[in-house]
Amino acid sequence: MSAAMTNATLRTLRIGFMPLVDCAPLVAASRLGLDRRHGLQFELQRQGSWAALRDKLLSGELDAAHALAGMVYGIETGIGGPQGPMAVLMVLNQNGQAIVLAPEAARRLREGANLREALGVPQRRPVLAQTFPTGTHALWLYYWLAAQGVDPLHEIRAVTLPPPEMPDALARGEIEGYCAGEPWSAQAEAIGAGARVIRSGELWPGHPEKVLACRRQFAALEPELATALTAAVLDACRWLDEDPQHRRQAAQWLAQDAVIGLPVERLSACLLPSSDAARGTGLRFHGDGEVNFPWLSDGRWFLHQFRRWGWLPADAADDDALLAEMHRIDSYRLAALQVGVPLPRGETRRSVLFDGMRWE
CATH class of the missing domain: 3.40.190.10 (Periplasmic binding protein-like II)
Structure with a gap:
């Protein structure tokens, strides 16, 4: 110019x-x-x-x-x-996104439970959030769930939330996990509402x-x-x-x-x-x-x-x-x-x- x-x-x-x-x-x-x-x-x-x-x-x-x-x-x-x-x-x-779960579910995963056990499926239908129904966060979440034997269409209830609202919704117990871009998984960990269980770059590198x-x-x-x-x-x-x-x-x-x-x-x-x-x-x-x-x-x-x-x-x-x-x-x-x-x-x-x- x-x-x-x-x-x-x-x-x-x-x-x-x-x-x-x-x-x-x-x-x-x-x-x-x-x-x-x-x-x-x-x-x-x-x-x-x-x-x-x-x-x-x-x-x-x-x-x-x-x-x-x-x-x-x-x-x-x-x-x-x-x-x-x-x-x-x-x-x-x-890359740069993450799946976050509430502390208890994240603890179960860390201690060796499979994902179905950690989420309490099929005895219950946990509520998990994504940011847009056909967006990347929904697709990372669904792919991750399905790869571990959880049917994302029938065994969870998926809701849509704006990313900045997710950590507080998790802290209030309204949802039990979510997939979102940073800094909103970092924010959940900072306020003690949840923990990252997988980064999107681990799910699909690049x-x-x-x-x-x-x-x-x-x-x-x-x-x-x-x-x-x-x-x-x-x-x-x-x-x-x-x-x-x-x-x-x-x-x-x-x-x-x-x-x-x-x-x-x-x-x-x-x-x-x-x-x-x-x-x-x-x-x-x-x-x-x-x-x-x-x-x-x-x-x-x-x-x-x-x-x-x-x-x-x-x-x-x-x-x-x-x-x-x-x-x-x-x-x-x-x-x-x-x-x-x-x-x-x-x-x-x-x-x-x-x-x-x-x-x-």
């Missing part, structure tokens, strides 16, 4: 986010002026729930959003709510989590703008992974009331790699672009899970055509070339989940 460029010449973009540590790329892009470097002015708007974010994105009140990867496919297919054509510009992060999403019309009608937006956020993701000190700085920004509003130390603990985290399971924002590429195989996994739980018809014949429309790979490639981020040779990757399931 020319040094002479003023705010009057910048294109303002209204971008929604939820108060989670993985909104850090958007906050960093704005604070570092990376948006202005690409001719943009980010207007970041905190949202109260994923449903509110979805509705504002579909209505045009938001131009783009920090969004749950699974939520975007749920909106596209019209599962359980309003339908609209969506676009995935890039992935914002991998899983996609939040994406930069927009309406497909926006991506198609204003491709240069979509590319500039992607380039600015890609720059921010790289900055976050370059130096641990950068993440400490990001924690300072996230701690402000307008973003997350929790102590800096708690947010730093969530952002910085933990000493006992296995390779590939910690929070990643860039990884030389490996994190950010909108892999088609990741989209296939989400659609496969939707069918597994009976939310979509069994026929997957049109999945690849749909994903080619949703994943704006050409836009991503242009943005990556602009900011010097390496590009992969293909558009799919291989993954192995915690139960040995291999996905290509």
Whole structure:
């Protein structure tokens, strides 16, 4: 961007986010002026729930959003709510979520009980929370339960809560566990309401989590703008992974009331790699672009899970055509070339989940 460029010449973009540590790329892009470097002015708007974010994105009140990867496919297919054509510009992060259980259930697991015993299934039907019915947290929770012999559709009662409300709901005994993004599992442990029993990066090392999403019309009608937006956020993701000190700085920004509003130390603990985290399971924002590429195989996994739980018809014949429309790979490639981020040779990757399931 020319040094002479003023705010009057910048294109303002209204971008929604939820108060989670993985909104850090958007906050960093704005604070570092990376948006202005690409001719943009980010207007970041905190949202109260994923449903509110979805509705504002579909209505045009938001131009783009920090969004749950699974939520975007749920909106596209019209599962359980309003339908609209969506676009995935890039992935914002991998890993960084966790499943939390109330202290007694977590203790039973630690002492060797299986999950059914720890939850008291089938004698009772425990209440577990996720953040959006087709979002990543719901899918991590359901996959984890099913892999250990608990039917997530019939043996638990799943409820939807905004992430900031979950620790207090657990403390009050209204729910017995949940899956959410950080810092809300850290908050549950800090107030003594519950304990992490598995991190999402252990469940699927390197899983996609939040994406930069927009309406497909926006991506198609204003491709240069979509590319500039992607380039600015890609720059921010790289900055976050370059130096641990950068993440400490990001924690300072996230701690402000307008973003997350929790102590800096708690947010730093969530952002910085933990000493006992296995390779590939910690929070990643860039990884030389490996994190950010909108892999088609990741989209296939989400659609496969939707069918597994009976939310979509069994026929997957049109999945690849749909994903080619949703994943704006050409836009991503242009943005990556602009900011010097390496590009992969293909558009799919291989993954192995915690139960040995291999996905290509």
